[in-house]
Amino acid sequence: MNDTGLTDTAPAKITARGVQVYYGGTHAIKDVSVDIPDNTVTAFIGPSGCGKSTFLRCINRMNDTIAVARVEGDIRIDGEDIYDRRVDPVQLRAKVGMVFQKPNPFPKSIYDNVAYGPRIHGLAKDRADLDGIVESALRRAALWEEVKDRLAQPGTGLSGGQQQRLCIARAVATAPEVLLMDEPCSALDPIATAQVEELIDELKQNYSVVIVTHSMQQAARVSQRTAFFHLGHLVEYGETGRIFTSPEDPRTESYISGRIG
Amino acid sequence: MPLTWVLPILIVMGLVAYGLSRRRAIASVAGDARRLHSLPGHYGLNALLATMVPALIVLALWTVAQPLMIERMVAADFPRDAVAPGSTLALTLSDVQRVAEGLEDAARAGVIDAGRIAAMNLKEATEALRAGGTVMAAPLTEAVLTAAVEYHARTVAMRRAMLATLLAVAAIGAVWALHRSRGEFRARNAVEQAVRLLLIAAASVAILTTLGIVLSMLFEAMRFFDQYPWQEFFFSTTWSPSFSGRGGASQLGILPLLWGTLYISFIALVVAVPIGLFAAIYLSEYAGKRFRTVAKPLIEILAGIPTIVYGLFALVTVGPLLRDAFAEPLGLGNSASSVMTAGLVMGIMLIPFVSSLSDDIISAVPQAMRDGSLGLGATKSETIRQVIVPAALPGIVGAILLAASRAIGETMIVVLGAGAAARLDLNPFEAMTTVTVKIVSQLTGDTDFASPETLVAFALGLTLFVITLCLNVLALFIVRRYREQYE
Ligand SMILES: Nc1ncnc2c1ncn2[C@@H]1O[C@H](COP(=O)(O)OP(=O)(O)OP(=O)(O)O)[C@@H](O)[C@H]1O
């Protein structure tokens, strides 16, 4: 299932060295170093509150919006230090898209939600082009069939799982190079989950995808590499197949087999 | 027993009913409170409410109805030929009431014996009134005294009847509730229902008061339109009331006043809305926490300044400044009082209304909205323009509307800033005036509440009310439509 041979040779898209994150006095991420390759799906797993979301948010500098958060260390994308003073976080976030843990559709129509990114970044030549982008993004997020007749209705009126897919479509429509997905399937039924996983698999042709998940099966199904976080530490990182079959660290072992969580 | 005792007695009865009912409920389940349908306190509360609320309602209705009924009965007995020439029956009856109350005061003060009131002659009564501290405009007549004695006797009788009724109602309520206080009785639901009714009553008071205000305005305005043609009032472009002393016909066209009101309010909003909104956006989205904690209260202080102070500012500073800097050089007149002056100063007054409310509303937009937008690579200003302001729009419209209502109703700044001359003109450097200012000036000084010059104030007030009402409805409509599209 995991084309393991590929990932070892793929060039590192994101490199993190000695990353520390503090929320005021709380030390949430402790000295994490990781290389995330291009054209791969990387899964972050770990018990609740261990810092998965926090680390994910470092990669597109969303922690900048939290006043008490402080990030130290070095994170590079394509070799460029994203915390460099010359880097514009706005441009960075256009390149590194994010699907948040809680669905957060804008109080706009479904169409405008998806068209938001393309409009801001001028990705569409004309209205027809924009229509095309919206449709394909919604199709890829497995939402098109459900909403194609109600594109003008508010995105906030969708169900929780539909909102989650709307947020995925919104992120995909912006055409990022890296897609960070924080528990994108937490509210989805098995069919929609399968469709989103298909999308993730497809995205990895062109992008680097990082997905946070609480489902071991999902991590095993979609990812090529898995990182296990525990209490702010990156405990173990490697090929998904190996992590799940022969973990080196006893903490990983017990988490995967359901003894800590 | 004096009336002041009624309330304490009712409260005591209520508390006793509370205790008994509670005890009875517990006893009905042999002391095991868990077998009760509701908490023991609910049974007590139910009894307390059943004792006090009906009695209080009777008390309220009785207090309103009693004087009306007595007056009608006394009026029926009053000889019509005893009404003094130049007076009316209503005036005489109010004299009767004053005498009756005066006699009672005297009795209470110990000047006379209460039992003697019924048998008093004119001289005695006049003496008693004077000693009791009641001043009469005209000498007491036989007819008035007879009526006053009847008035007094009826009041005393009614009061006794009321007391008896109240105690009976309270007792019936208490016994009934006590009887029902058994384990299976759903006391909690009964109490909840009573609380609901109480809340409904509170809401109705607000609505009924508004209705009362509107009706009284409407009534007076109708009297105005009886004396003055409505076409003239609504469509005439001249406002020149003549006061009774000077004679001549008045022209009472509302248009110049309405124009002044709308013109000044428009300028005020043009000043206040952008500045207030931008200030709110800066405070909620850009300003640091320290700056915000200092600046927000400072802006809100502006809202606490009395409008007369703003008026003075308009009169001595802004008015002359505008005249010297703009009006005279541009050849637009030489009046220090102008629409511009009042509009600008009123705009400054309104800034804190707009900014403070909008700031709260913008801050209430969830952080997840901002994150979503920023996470897609939007800049801060794009996020504000495309996500935050639209999400906050219903509230912002409300804030602007509040400011508009204030502007339309403002009087002091207009008197001092724009003058009192009713004029229909486009030049913003001319003195004009507003509806509110004219309402005040028509009602101050020597007023005769039967002349159209005075009654016009009510028609003006009613028009103003209708305008603000329409404004509110319009805003509601806008917000509704917006909601349909978004939320
Ligand atoms: N905005 C914040 N302010 C202060 N502390 C925070 C904030 N966000 C997260 N934390 C803390 O940082 C730690 C890591 O949180 P994070 O959200 O990264 O966990 P997580 O691994 O994503 O958990 P979950 O699986 O429940 O989403 C937690 O202890 C949390 O309390």
Ligand SMILES: [Mg+2]
């Ligand atoms: Mg998380």
